[in-house]
Amino acid sequence: MRRSYECDKPRQPMPEFYLPAMWPLDLQNAIADWIGAWWWRRRMRRLLAQDSEGRIRLGSAKGVVEQGAAEPLRLIAQRRARWLRGG
Incomplete structure (x- = not known):
């Protein structure tokens, strides 16, 4: 009698793009957008400070x-x- 092992079963094909340890792309994009917005607004505030000086x-x-x-983040x-994703 032959035992059935997990490695003996046929595997399902892997999808084309699969990274199990990757964050959801929407979350990554949202974080990048907020950080980019914060840097941009900071740059505008620095320009105003340099102008007043x-x-x-x-x-x-x-x-x-x-x-x-003055614009909200x-x-x-x-x-x-x-602008980046055309959405």
């Missing part, structure tokens, strides 16, 4: 930079996601 001159772009510095992250 007299180190740079924003000129006509000052209004756009002020708007970007949620909106910046959504815009970034649409």
Whole structure:
């Protein structure tokens, strides 16, 4: 009498793209969008600080930079996601 072992059974084919230790892609993208939005808003706030110190001159772009510095992260992250992934 022959015993049946797990390794004797035929395996199901592996999908083309499978990484068992990988986070869900939506979560990865959301984290990347929030971090990118935070960096972008931080950059806008630094530009405003440098302008007020007299180190740079924003000129006509000052209004756009002020708007970007005051914008909520949620909106910046959504815009970034649409821009990067076309969604």
